[in-house]
Amino acid sequence: MRRKLAAGNWKMNGLRASLKELEKLKDEHPDPGCDILICPPATLLAPAVDMCWSSPLFVGGQTCHHKLAGPHTGDISAEMLRDVGATAVILGHSERRADHGETSEEVRLLAQAAQEVGLTTIICVGESEFQREATNTLDIIGGQLSLSIPDGSNGENLVVAYEPVWAIGTGQVPTADQIGEVHDFMRDRLENRFGYGVGKSVRLLYGGSVKASNADEIFAISNVDGALVGGASLKAADFAPIITALENA
Numbered sequence: 507m508r509r510k511l512a513a514g515n516w517k518m519n520g521l522r523a524s525l526k527e528l529e530k531l532k533d534e535h536p537d538p539g540c541d542i543l544i545c546p547p548a549t550l551l552a553p554a555v556d557m558c559w560s561s562p563l564f565v566g567g568q569t570c571h572h573k574l575a576g577p578h579t580g581d582i583s584a585e586m587l588r589d590v591g592a593t594a595v596i597l598g599h600s601e602r603r604a605d606h607g608e609t610s611e612e613v614r615l616l617a618q619a620a621q622e623v624g625l626t627t628i629i630c631v632g633e634s635e636f637q638r639e640a641t642n643t644l645d646i647i648g649g650q651l652s653l654s655i656p657d658g659s660n661g662e663n664l665v666v667a668y669e670p671v672w673a674i675g676t677g678q679v680p681t682a683d684q685i686g687e688v689h690d691f692m693r694d695r696l697e698n699r700f701g702y703g704v705g706k707s708v709r710l711l712y713g714g715s716v717k718a719s720n721a722d723e724i725f726a727i728s729n730v731d732g733a734l735v736g737g738a739s740l741k742a743a744d745f746a747p748i749i750t751a752l753e754n755a
């Protein structure tokens with residue numbers, strides 16, 4: 507049985523004052539029926555970990571470098587994330603792929619580095635609007651899955667997030683059939699590559715304009731084990747009802 511996961515990606519948002527949202531989330535969900543992960547910007551990782559210590563909230567990073575240490579100004583290694591108390595890291599988000607030219611092959615190297623130090627890797631895949639219109643969504647997703655996910659992945663160290671690029675921050679959400687088609691396809695691919703048991707154990711998240719108002723419908727779709735939430739994870743008042751919807755799904 508896969509434990510559901512509500513993950514919040516704060517992206518490049520949040521100052522120290524924003525950490526009060528974590529206190530509110532802890533108050534709202536003292537004993538959650540799903541995992542809750544918050545991925546704040548790197549500047550807030552240490553205080554967020556301190557604040558979430560011995561609470562049900564987990565803290566994660568938004569990317570990492572593939573090397574353990576060295577002359578890479580501005581970068582953060584997976585070991586540093588682990589050392590500060592993060593338990594997970596988002597990798598290959600479409601904004602990283604677009605802004606920093608990350609390829610799927612590079613994402614796999616980052617994921618290997620993160621898995622080696624014991625982090626759970628949330629690997630993001632998703633098609634652009636152009637690719638969807640050209641009706642090759644499953645080819646794109648299949649290619650990203652094959653190239654981005656390292657061998658040796660399993661239900662403990664891998665989570666996959668399906669995030670159609672055209673749905674991120676736009677308010678546009680795919681239909682339930684569209685989400686279901688991709689999630690079923692991803693499940694098949696994982697089972698084929700890693701074997702039925704392992705493939706079945708990997709959690710699959712949907713991400714892209716998830717809100718309290720559409721969460722029930724999204725969480726009812728087969729093979730949707732949770733969400734990777736951007737904008738609606740910044741305020742506890744918006745994120746808490748999404749978590750509740752997941753608990754009730």
Ligand SMILES: O=C[C@H](O)COP(=O)(O)O
Binds near residue numbers: 669676734
């Ligand atoms: O990582 C989160 C996703 O990019 C979704 O962002 P959004 O919920 O603001 O659309």
